[in-house]
Amino acid sequence: MVSREVQAHDTVVRFGNASVGGDKFAVIAGPCSVESEDQLMAVAEVVKQYGAVALRGGAYKPRTSPYDFQGMGIDGLKLLKQANEQLGLPTVSEVMEVSQMEAMCQYIDCLQIGARNMQNYALLKAVGESQKPVLLKRGLSATIEELLLAAEYIYDAGNPNIILCERGIRTYETATRNTLDLNAVAYLKQRTHLPVVVDPSHGTGVRELVIPLSRAAAAVGADGIIVESHLNPCEALSDGHQALTGPMFEQLMQELKPFVEAA
Ligand code: PEP
Ligand code: MN
Numbered sequence: 001m002v003s004r005e006v007q008a009h010d011t012v013v014r015f016g017n018a019s020v021g022g023d024k025f026a027v028i029a030g031p032c033s034v035e036s037e038d039q040l041m042a043v044a045e046v047v048k049q050y051g052a053v054a055l056r057g058g059a060y061k062p063r064t065s066p067y068d069f070q071g072m073g074i075d076g077l078k079l080l081k082q083a084n085e086q087l088g089l090p091t092v093s094e095v096m097e098v099s100q101m102e103a104m105c106q107y108i109d110c111l112q113i114g115a116r117n118m119q120n121y122a123l124l125k126a127v128g129e130s131q132k133p134v135l136l137k138r139g140l141s142a143t144i145e146e147l148l149l150a151a152e153y154i155y156d157a158g159n160p161n162i163i164l165c166e167r168g169i170r171t172y173e174t175a176t177r178n179t180l181d182l183n184a185v186a187y188l189k190q191r192t193h194l195p196v197v198v199d200p201s202h203g204t205g206v207r208e209l210v211i212p213l214s215r216a217a218a219a220v221g222a223d224g225i226i227v228e229s230h231l232n233p234c235e236a237l238s239d240g241h242q243a244l245t246g247p248m249f250e251q252l253m254q255e256l257k258p259f260v261e262a263a
Pocket of ligand 1: 032058062113114115116137167199202
């Protein structure tokens, strides 16, 4: 169902006043984790000011170590709702398990399936049965075919509003956190009608590489990017090393202008 052979025209996924897919290049931005009201509101204002169409932020965090910050949970979701109401930015946040679905649907506009959950079929069916748009991230070691079949689970359960996300894969390379697979973006754009966004933050893990890889994503035909930003990355509770500072986010938007405005 997600194949271009079934539907030739591009799917456009809408949530709030954001749309992803079609002619527009969409920038979704915000912190890795929601940490506090002050932190979230401050960064949300900056990303909105420079042209982000949606706010990202994790309330339930899949951390590699159980001793790392696990997210604010429901309080984080409430802060995202508050940011949405005050700034008018729709929100994207990760749902980690089926039991979180009710709260997620109450507070959040677009449900992110994280890389680690790309093949959690119970969760894919649950978001498929909901009415919310889904941002589906490629698994750490998933093939493109497996990503498309994961999308198929969501589609088959009744939800056609799916955004695919290339967020870097595991390779032998250790210079960067992951290897951003831009082949996948060009390939997916030909194979599927679903919108494809790139996450250059997790794709590289290095703040200084986020802007160049964002330009690359736009050049290769992605429908947008999802980037992490934090006004004080040294103090961030997760992924600070890959977060764009406020001035860097401004620069990113400046450099993407030809793509955002061509839309
Ligand atoms: C995130 O978006 O913060 C995240 C955990 O991403 P991924 O699932 O791609 O690792
Ligand atoms: Mn992160």
